[in-house]
Amino acid sequence: MRHIPLRNFQPDQAWIDKANRLLEHxxxxxxxxxxxxxxxxxxxxxxELKDWLLSLSHGKCWFSEAxxxxxxxxxxxxxxxKSAKDADGTEHEGYWWLAFDWKNFRICGxxxxxxxxxxxxxxxxxxxxxxxxxDLRFEIPQLLDPADEDDPNLLSFNVEGRAIPAPSIDDxxxxxxxxxxxxRLNLDFPPLMDKRKTVWNACWTRIQEYRDELAKYHASGGKxxxxxxxxKEKARAIREMLRETEELSxxxxxxxxxxxxxxxxxxxxxx
Numbered sequence: 065m066r067h068i069p070l071r072n073f074q075p076d077q078a079w080i081d082k083a084n085r086l087l088e089h090x091x092x093x094x095x096x097x098x099x100x101x102x103x104x105x106x107x108x109x110x111x112e113l114k115d116w117l118l119s120l121s122h123g124k125c126w127f128s129e130a131x132x133x134x135x136x137x138x139x140x141x142x143x144x145x146k147s148a149k150d151a152d153g154t155e156h157e158g159y160w161w162l163a164f165d166w167k168n169f170r171i172c173g174x175x176x177x178x179x180x181x182x183x184x185x186x187x188x189x190x191x192x193x194x195x196x197x198x199d200l201r202f203e204i205p206q207l208l209d210p211a212d213e214d215d216p217n218l219l220s221f222n223v224e225g226r227a228i229p230a231p232s233i234d235d236x237x238x239x240x241x242x243x244x245x246x247x248r249l250n251l252d253f254p255p256l257m258d259k260r261k262t263v264w265n266a267c268w269t270r271i272q273e274y275r276d277e278l279a280k281y282h283a284s285g286g287k288x289x290x291x292x293x294x295x296k297e298k299a300r301a302i303r304e305m306l307r308e309t310e311e312l313s314x315x316x317x318x319x320x321x322x323x324x325x326x327x328x329x330x331x332x333x334x335x
Contacts, residue, residue: 065208065216066314068126068170075113075166082109083164090160100146103163110139110169117171122309125173126210127249130256131311140172142209143200144182148192151185151206151244158182161195170210172249179250180207187237208245218242221318223264225257231321263312267305267319271328274298278327302331 074080086106093099114137118124124131143159150156162168172180186192187204208215218238220230229242246252277295281288305316320328 065127065129065210065219066121066308067213067216068120068210069213070120070169070211071167073120075116079109079112080166083166086164087161090163096157099160103145103160106164109164110141110166113166113169114139114171117169121171121210124171124311125176126171127176127208128173128251128253128256129312129314130173130259135173135175138172138174138177140170140177140180142168142170142184142207142211144184147182148184149182151183155182156192157194159193161198167211175253175256176249176251180248183207183248185244206241206244207248208241215241216314219245219314220321221260221264221315223261223268223319223322225260225264225315227251260312260315263305263315264319267302267316270298270301270305271320271323274302274328275325299331302328303334306332 086102086109089102090099093102117126117139118137121129125137141159141162143162145160145163146158148156148158159168185206187206190204191197191202193200193203208219210216218230218233219242220228222228227242227246229239233239233242274295277291277298280291281295284291286292302316302320304310306313306320310316317332320332323329
């Protein structure tokens with residue numbers, strides 16, 4: 065998972081105007097069933113933003129960072145539109161007033177979106193927003209959000225391709241958020257784990273090649289120019305895997321950090 069700076073952009077004004085008109089219809093609806101009909105009858109509206117949302121993630125799922133092994137893309141509502149369930153299945157009214165709010169949209173492969181369903185648990189004691197009290201700042205969601213710049217750093221990966229809490233996390237709530245999100249968003253989907261292992265192994269091979277060439281260069285007292293050029297080339301190859309345009313770049317990042325080498329970790333700053 066990488067941070068998606070969603071709020072730094074916005075769709076074209078014609079789409080926003082259409083969404084605002086639909087919100088007014090929702091507000092005027094006489095009951096829950098009428099609101100749900102409006103949402104269902106206009107479900108194509110958020111699909112109109114799929115290409116735009118995908119462009120923000122370079123064609124990758126926002127949650128898994130996969131391109132083709134997490135099934136086809138859905139425009140997912142981070143806060144569910146019709147009903148919202150706690151972790152234990154207790155059901156609450158959905159965030160219907162956000163059904164056409166583009167700031168609530170995320171791109172998710174349907175292998176994860178179908179597993180998530182309408183679950184949206186909050187931390188115990190956190191106040192759930194309602195249409196009458198819609199301030200989202202009082203909510204502490206349990207699900208990680210790629211549009212929150214702090215959340216992706218909580219998620220890491222291991223050599224087996226599993227999604228795990230980042231090793232630096234010592235807060236139990238943050239660990240719980242990661243483990244719940246991995247389960248609820250299906251982030252250990254087997255084909256996804258297989259692809260992560262492939263990326264990890266490729267990155268680790270480049271790391272070892274980088275270290276070998278760097279050792280040769282230092283052993284020569286800085287005179288082996290072939291080794292100098294080679295370790296720079298290996299560094300470029302690692303940086304390429306770390307770029308946000310690359311599939312599963314966060315896995316490559318975790319692999320680099322696992323090496324515990326400050327010089328290698330410096331590559332993260334220039335990727």
